[in-house]
Ligand SMILES: Nc1nc2c(ncn2[C@@H]2O[C@H](COP(=O)(O)OP(=O)(O)OP(=O)(O)O)[C@@H](O)[C@H]2O)c(=O)[nH]1
């Protein structure tokens with residue numbers, strides 16, 4: 689009997705949602721960085737377990753939003769959760785025991801998500817992540833505390849990073865998919881258009897390389913994608929920043945930073961698209977891109993939030 693459905697992965701920023709989706713799918717479908725708010729719009733990945741197809745929906749982290757882009761991201765995460773067949777709340781177990789300010793914020797965001805599910809009377813599967821970084825005692829105490837809220841029907845403990853516990857979670861999700869025809873061909877793993885995927889990969893390299901507030905001020909667009917006769921692909925991308933002063937940071941001394949970004953992105957894209965890539969990057973100022981409707985509709989986010 690064939691099964692197919694949607695499993696939405698929600699959680700605080702940086703919980704490891706994209707890492708988990710990539711791990712469940714067995715391919716890189718969503719970008720991962722050490723920074724919060726990396727994922728900006730829902731990204732789907734497809735995993736197969738025997739006759740069951742799980743469409744995993746990676747979502748932007750849920751937190752207290754301020755800017756329009758933040759509000760649109762959080763709204764999209766909630767919308768995906770309400771449309772899914774099963775909701776997984778991914779909690780960073782390491783952040784829960786840490787005293788670092790970033791981790792504390794993450795733990796507070798996780799708590800806010802649990803509370804909103806208590807208030808709404810919704811059910812979810814609890815997945816504690818980053819167990820490679822925490823002691824077993826702490827894990828048990830945390831899982832008991834969260835389980836007592838009555839929101840969670842099951843608890844899994846995983847490391848999305850090293851894969852520990854992920855197969856059990858995958859088998860469980862497969863068993864929860866409703867009966868029905870597959871939603872994607874069995875060999876398909878991702879469904880982002882190639883131009884958007886390529887822009888995301890370059891954005892990942894930017895997040896890995898440039899620091900402080902800059903990542904939140906930039907966006908990447910693939911302006912040309914051409915398949916060549918020799919089997920390679922030629923891509924042109926523009927990195928948009930909000931201010932003139934941000935341009936030199938991306939270029940780096942003697943163009944070193946952008947060179948590193950271009951090379952890292954080209955290498956990754958070559959592997960993902962399985963062909964040689966020629967990548968041309970340029971940096972432009974586009975002050976108000978976060979207030980442009982086209983940016984939102986281009987990635988499937990609501991503008992009017
Ligand atoms: N040690 C360890 N690190 C992990 C694990 N899972 C994810 N990480 C790291 O946590 C960071 C955030 O991972 P992401 O997958 O980008 O997190 P996210 O929840 O998608 O974050 P946003 O998209 O910003 O909401 C990255 O540096 C990951 O490498 C894990 O199981 N163990």
Ligand SMILES: [Mg+2]
Nearest residue numbers: 705706726727
């Ligand atoms: Mg993410």
